[in-house]
Amino acid sequence: MLNAAGPELAKKLPEGVLREVEPRHLEEPRGRYHGQAGLLAAPRNVQEVAAVIRACAEARVAVVPLGGGTGLVGGQIMQDGPAPLLMSMERMNRVRDVWPQENVLIAEAGVTLQAARDAAEGAGRLFPLSLASQGTAQIGGVLATNAGGVNALRYGTARALCLGVEAVLPDGSIMDDLKRLRKDNTGYDIRDLLIGAEGSLGVITAASLRLVPPPAANGVALMVVPDPAAALSLLALAGQQLGDCVTAFELISGQGLRFQKETMPDLRQPFGVPPDWMVLIDIGLPGGIAPDTALETLFTEAAERELVTDGLIAQSGQQAADFWRLREEIPEANRLIGAISSHDISLPLTEVPCFIEDGKTMLAQMGDIRVNCFGHLGDGNLHYNCFPAEGRNRAEYDDLRPRLQEAVHQMVVDRGGSFSAEHGVGRLKTGDLERWADPVRLSAMRAVKSALDPKGIMNPGAVLA
Incomplete structure (x- = not known):
């Protein structure tokens, strides 16, 4: 049983690490979730992160890591259960070093994506990951969700642009793996486990990032x-x-x-x-x-x-x-219109045209629905969003939303695709993961979670229900 964060835990935290909880810490961009928090910790370095995690492990208090808060699947918001401790990375916002000749930059987790790009540009290099939210999204969150963005066709997702990480594991131990190596064949890659885990296996505190020369x-x-x-x-x-x-x-x-x-x-x-x-x-x-x-x-x-x-x-x-x-x-235009249901999907490239065409037929059978389909065709990632008919309100479609989402995701899975291309699982899609993930893979994921986080304190309810 996880306890709520409270006064007894606060006494065990490093001096100066606690901050006031603000409304922005409990909200997410789409307004679907409203979170809760017993305490908000904003550590200044990896040692303070480790101290906070150790105290939470001893008290069996949930920890929800918080980056820029731009995630769209509720991974940064915990609505149910005892109030957690929120771990904001905003004070760990230093670019530690840049090696232009090596095409490497080391940034702390709270560095915004835009700041990392600016630091690379200042050294005559490019950090090619690019998102609409890059002025707010932070490196820690970008890696925790394995963000993709518009340049993934050429440069890959966040995972492909990360050479090493510094992280705090659920027992409070510090993993110092900030290597600047392209080749390091020394066993299990814990870095890759942490990337895309959405804070459920530990907290990334810094990363060694791959840069490229800018195009002429x-x-x-x-x-x-x-x-x-x-x-x-x-x-x-x-x-x-x-x-x-x-x-x-x-x-x-x-x-x-x-x-x-x-x-x-x-x-x-x-x-x-x-x-x-x-x-x-x-x-x-x-x-x-x-x-x-x-x-x-x-x-x-x-x-x-x-x-x-x-x-x-x-x-x-x-x-x-x-x-x-x-x-x-x-x-933004989608947000102003008001979607019934939004889908972040990926498909094998040759399946994309038939999916879009078959989707029209399927939606016509379900009701009067408009579709805005757009996205990163180069890597097969579509944003397939459904909207009310002109003159109608999305609230009129509330009863249809679950059936609509299930039907779209079933079409995707039937074509060998994924119901989560670049936004992650968070809390929004844990049911989808349970339903459609390969059962052996899902079992292996649970075994990893149990091994690294036996007390279940790291972002409980995210990724794995």
């Missing part, structure tokens, strides 16, 4: 495609022509632009009438290759193959930023 030139284009199948063929053609220079390949639907016209009338739209489907292509090239020429060549051949019908190539940095803003504001 960048290019951005919007290309109108007849349908998602043509978009997939365009992706293959871009790979043939440009190799791994394709940084991002984003699918955008006309419904997303129509939502923006409705909720953000001041946002500059590239087309008078939103096309049904388009892709945003971002490329980063070595010196000596002009991005405009590369994108024009791609468009010309794609047009000959009837894969594109129209297109715009950004002629300035501002126009490129405007194209990207169009993509990045889609979630």
Whole structure:
């Protein structure tokens, strides 16, 4: 039985580590969960994190690690059970060192993603992980959820960009594994267990991150495609022509632009009438290759193959930023419209077009529902969000939401996909994990949890129900 955090525990914590609990600590972006907290600890270094964890282990008090609070599946919010101790990493916000020649940066868990990117840029390098929430999201949370973002096609998810971690395990012991090595074949990779575990196996306090040299030139284009199948063929053609220079390949639907016209009338739209489907292509090239020429060549051949019908190539940095803003504001327009059910899914690439087409048929049988399907087509990650019919409120669909979510996820799993592509499991999808995960894998996950956290104090209820 876990106890509530209280005065007796507070006496055992390092001096100066306690902070006042604020409303922002108990909220999450979608407003679906409202958390609770007995205490809020904001340690300044790994030794203080270890002291807090040891005290909580002795008192059998739950610990909920808290980064920037931008997660969308409730992993940072504990609603039920005895009030936990929240562990905020915001004071561990130092970039400890940068090695440009090694392409390595070491950052503490509370460093925002934007600050890490800025530090890399200051050293003439690029930390390529990019999220819409990067001004708030913190490195610890990014790793704990194995965040993906728009550049995963070229550079991989957070796991691929992490060389080593410093972490505190559930018994309060410190694991110092901040290696700067590309090769280290010395047994089980505990780093990879902690990445994506959402704080359920320990607290990441710092990380050794992989940097890359920035491309010599960048290019951005919007290309109108007849349908998602043509978009997939365009992706293959871009790979043939440009190799791994394709940084991002984003699918955008006309419904997303129509939502923006409705909720953000001041946002500059590239087309008078939103096309049904388009892709945003971002490329980063070595010196000596002009991005405009590369994108024009791609468009010309794609047009000959009837894969594109129209297109715009950004002629300035501002126009490129405007194209990207169009993509990045889609979630905000979705929020203003009000979704019935949102889905963060991934599919084998060749399954994407048929999933989208079959989804129309399935939703038509369930009711009058609009869909905004968009996302990172380059790595098979779609955000498949369902909305009320025009003039209706999402509250009218409350009874339908669970059935709708189950139907979408079943379609995904049947096609060899995942119901959680980049946002994690959190508390929102523990039931989905129970239902659809391979039972042997799920058993192994429970065995790992029991071995590392036998008292069950680390973020209980997240990932594993």
